[in-house]
Amino acid sequence: MTSIPFDIVGFDLDGTLLDTSGDLAAAVNYAIATDGRPPFPVDAIRPFVGKGAKVMLERALTASGGYDDDLLARMLPILLDYYEQNLAIHSIPYPGLLEAMTALEQAGLKLAICTNKAERFTIPLLHQIGLSDRFASVVGGDTLGVAKPDPAPIHEMIARAGGGRTIFLGDTINDIAGARNAGIPSIAVSFGFLDGPVEQLKADAVIHHFDELLPLLKNWLGGPA
Template sequence: MSSIPFDIVGFDLDGTLIDTSGDLAAAVNHAIGTIGRAPFPAADIHPFVGKGARVMLQCALDASGGYDEALLMRLLPILLDYYAQNLAIHSMPYPGLVQALDELAGHGVRLAICTNKAERFTLPLMRQIGLSDRFAAIVGGDTVGVSKPDPAPIRAMVERAGGGRAIFVGDTINDIAGARNAGIANVAVGFGFLDGPIEQLEADAVIHHFDELVPLLERWSG
């Protein structure tokens, strides 16, 4: 019998399972480069990541000379098309993730993903990273017509993964609020695309490396 009191451990994708900032930065730089603006170092784009491509592009344009809605809407498809062709050039799992997934599987826990990233990017990214087969369910931002913090996609994730008691791991307020709205426990990671102190998320627990996840779940009470 598993010593982990959950049937399903669900994860956000960007900033939680995978550090996608390098490929997202490359897509932003490609888009703004088409109008002659200089590229940002990836580290400078990191604070723009985590709230969707539109916000990321908007922040980059604002920081590089401003924009209007027409320019934003012209460049967004350029960014998205480039990203779709370059999903896993720089993206990689966070340290300790694969071992944690192995340990969770060894406990008989089912794994699942609920991300606000659209399926057209999520599914091929997970295949290219080589992790798709580890997850019983993958729910994207457009899978059920709404995205986190609405509870519907997290509930869909749980249902598609076979049901049972679940906990959700993420890095943003959308993740933690979405889990809370769905009535399930949650864990925040301190290494993702945070836009403020992690304490502001008011998660049930916090980890700073994936080697902390399984021990945390083994001693979970309540």
């Protein structure tokens, strides 16, 4: 038995479980270099991340001199192919994540992932990081053909994990709106790939470090369980 009023804790991937900014930046820089553009530092690319590879590349190209549809169409496969070959060079779990996962598992909860990242990147990345066996279900952005904020992927994540009371953690409006659309409570992480103040996401609760997650869930007052 557990005092936590949930059965499943669901997570977004990029910017929530893992800081993937270093490898995403390397892929962006590799792609834009084919057009002779100088590289961005990792910190400059973080605000571009969070709404998929195409938007990330659009933002990078806009910030480095602009683009047209043909240039974007040429560069996107270059970026994706490079990224697929270099998924976990710099990517790491956020501080406190592994300890929080273990504590949740010991409390009897299942862990799950719903990400807008395509399965071709998600599954190998989790394997290379060494986390693939820790999750009861993993749903990618192309698993169902629709992505967050559509609620269908979150519903699928819950079903594949065996069903039950679920809460979802994320760092973008797609995550928080997806949880809301799925009818489950949400927690925003302030350390992710935010493109504005975390309060703008209007999640049921906010954490600033994974050390805060277990105590928050044990004393859940953020919204309906």
